[in-house]
Amino acid sequence: DADVTQTPRNRIxxxxxRIMLECSQTKGHDRMYWxxxxxxxxxxxxxxxxxxxxxxxxxxxxxxxxxxQAQAKFSLSLESAIPNQTALYFCATSPGQDNRGxxxxxxxxxxxxxxx
Amino acid sequence: QQxxxxxxxxxxxxxxxxxxxxxxxxxxxxxxxxxxxxFPGKGPALLIAIRxxxxxxxxxxxxxxxxxxxxxFSLHIMDSxxxxxxxxxxxxxxGNKLVFGAGTILRVKx
Numbered sequence: 655d656a657d658v659t660q661t662p663r664n665r666i667x668x669x670x671x672r673i674m675l676e677c678s679q680t681k682g683h684d685r686m687y688w689x690x691x692x693x694x695x696x697x698x699x700x701x702x703x704x705x706x707x708x709x710x711x712x713x714x715x716x717x718x719x720x721x722x723q724a725q726a727k728f729s730l731s732l733e734s735a736i737p738n739q740t741a742l743y744f745c746a747t748s749p750g751q752d753n754r755g756x757x758x759x760x761x762x763x764x765x766x767x768x769x770x
Numbered sequence: 771q772q773x774x775x776x777x778x779x780x781x782x783x784x785x786x787x788x789x790x791x792x793x794x795x796x797x798x799x800x801x802x803x804x805x806x807x808x809f810p811g812k813g814p815a816l817l818i819a820i821r822x823x824x825x826x827x828x829x830x831x832x833x834x835x836x837x838x839x840x841x842x843f844s845l846h847i848m849d850s851x852x853x854x855x856x857x858x859x860x861x862x863x864x865g866n867k868l869v870f871g872a873g874t875i876l877r878v879k880x
Binding site: 658713761764 | 776802813815859863868869
């Protein structure tokens with residue numbers, strides 16, 4: 655079983671619809687992140703959360719909202735989807751710094767979202 | 771404005787050759803520089819990382835070279851193999867938040 659699970663894996667929807675992407679993790683990490691990936695732009699941070707009561711905006715938060723329901727669950731919502739939100743979305747978790755001095759982020763396999 | 775600039779966009783290398791990917795950054799607050807590897811249909815996975823107090827780090831066939839004064843760092847893949855064909859992202863971190871480069875698509879020809 656995957657440590658970081660994203661649902662759905664694929665979604666096609668129409669402009670103006672409300673969409674929720676879900677992320678759950680079994681790694682026991684406090685820190686969770688949402689990114690979007692676009693060709694030629696890499697991954698850009700949308701929102702992040704360092705514990706259940708902590709929510710922070712990232713580089714491109716406009717048009718998105720998040721909910722941290724529990725340590726293991728972090729959801730991303732598009733309240734009224736628009737075509738330029740078509741992208742590949744990734745959830746990630748992190749333990750902070752590990753005992754090797756790394757700050758690893760562990761990614762799910764992504765949700766491919768298309769907005770028509 | 772891309773805070774971390776990565777080049778080239780794509781790279782073709784013969785099996786056994788050396789693959790080199792370069793990145794540059796502006797923000798001197800960055801304190802951790804990882805490289806991620808992504809295969810099609812999968813999320814990125816941490817490959818190797820370096821801190822700015824070290825000029826080079828090697829793990830197997832993968833080496834990061836870091837030039838703090840020039841604000842540049844690079845990934846070298848020695849003895850490149852077809853299984854290394856993937857997209858590679860450099861990144862820079864402050865406060866446990868990552869800023870990614872645009873990515874390099876590497877193809878290793880057998």
